[in-house]
């Protein structure tokens with residue numbers, strides 16, 4: 744398992760709901776955490792490891808042994824409030840960041856790895872942002888498509904460079 748990078752087609756597909764809450768699900772989720780830490784991220788969605796199921800993981804501390812590790816299976820946002828614009832990046836689009844408008848607070852409903860449904864309210868703007876960013880991945884949506892209009896041209900240029908294999912920042 745490894746983190747796939749833009750323009751990998753897995754990143755642009757809608758992931759399928761999880762139906763079996765089995766040991767394979769738990770094992771694959773366990774494999775995702777070290778990959779996330781290695782890449783210095785605080786959230787990672789299954790399509791980012793070429794696994795097209797509706798699963799993502801979060802640890803806001805972004806470090807093994809710190810913070811809380813959580814897995815969200817078949818998640819959906821059931822309530823959201825406020826808006827806030829902040830700089831966002833993605834482990835699958837290294838070197839590219841841009842300002843994205845998101846809800847500042849969300850309530851999410853998901854299943855845990857045992858199939859038990861839970862609800863969670865975001866505890867910070869960052870937490871709300873990570874939940875929304877990861878949920879977008881399950882629908883094949885990348886943050887770059889949500890960057891505020893004034894920055895879109897620059898983002899499109901960087902993406903084109905990634906697709907063509909030209910390092911960002913060079914002519």
Ligand SMILES: [Zn+2]
Pocket residue numbers: 832833834835876880
């Ligand atoms: Zn991402």
